[in-house]
Amino acid sequence: MKKMVERLRKKGITLTPQRMAIVEYMLNSMGHPTVDDIYDEIKKRYPTMSKATVYSTLKLLSDIGEIQELSIRKRGKACFDPIPHLHHHFLCKNCGKVINVELNCPGDCPILAAEEIDGNSIEEIQAYMYGLCSNCRD
Ligand SMILES: [Zn+2]
Ligand SMILES: [Zn+2]
Structure with a gap:
């Protein structure tokens, strides 16, 4: 702060x-x-x-x-x-909560394994995942 x-x-x-x-x-x-x-x-x-x-x-x-x-x-x-660095997010379609997903990019990222798509080099990926959060699944 x-x-x-x-x-x-x-x-x-x-x-x-x-x-x-x-x-x-x-x-x-x-x-x-x-x-x-x-x-x-x-x-x-x-x-x-x-x-x-x-x-x-x-x-x-x-x-x-x-x-x-x-x-x-x-x-x-x-x-x-409030976190300015790159990370992924999960949005719950039921309650609308947005949760941080801590995957290391590029380390753990399966998409980034490509590094290049159609001649364009990939430097970062910000993924948004949608589904039901652990609370709403119950
Ligand atoms: Zn939820
Ligand atoms: Zn976040």
């Missing part, structure tokens, strides 16, 4: 209390929250917070590589990931 705040300050980003609250929420969230998830939580403490502020702060953080926006859709909405 402290390190990220230091990095943001070094990059000349002004951390208003509202922005700080968003950064804090992201760093403590193990799930992959959507703008709505974050907004609903933070407006309890900052009633003047707008969804636009949440979105622009997330956009800023992902532009500088501190977090990433996933292209997987959680209940139809974009979700954000």
Whole structure:
């Protein structure tokens, strides 16, 4: 948390209390929250917070590589990931939970064994898997 705040300050980003609250929420969230998830939580403490502020702060953080926006859709909405490095995701089609899948790429990755497809060299793969999570299977 402290390190990220230091990095943001070094990059000349002004951390208003509202922005700080968003950064804090992201760093403590193990799930992959959507703008709505974050907004609903933070407006309890900052009633003047707008969804636009949440979105622009997330956009800023992902532009500088501190977090990433996933292209997987959680209940139809974009979700954000506090882990900026490449990893795979599993989306539960029943409860909508997005779970990290820790496979080493390229090490464990069967697709990357190809290294090249039709003359195009592959440098990274981000996989999205869909199915039922362990809770929903019961
Ligand atoms: Zn589930
Ligand atoms: Zn993730």
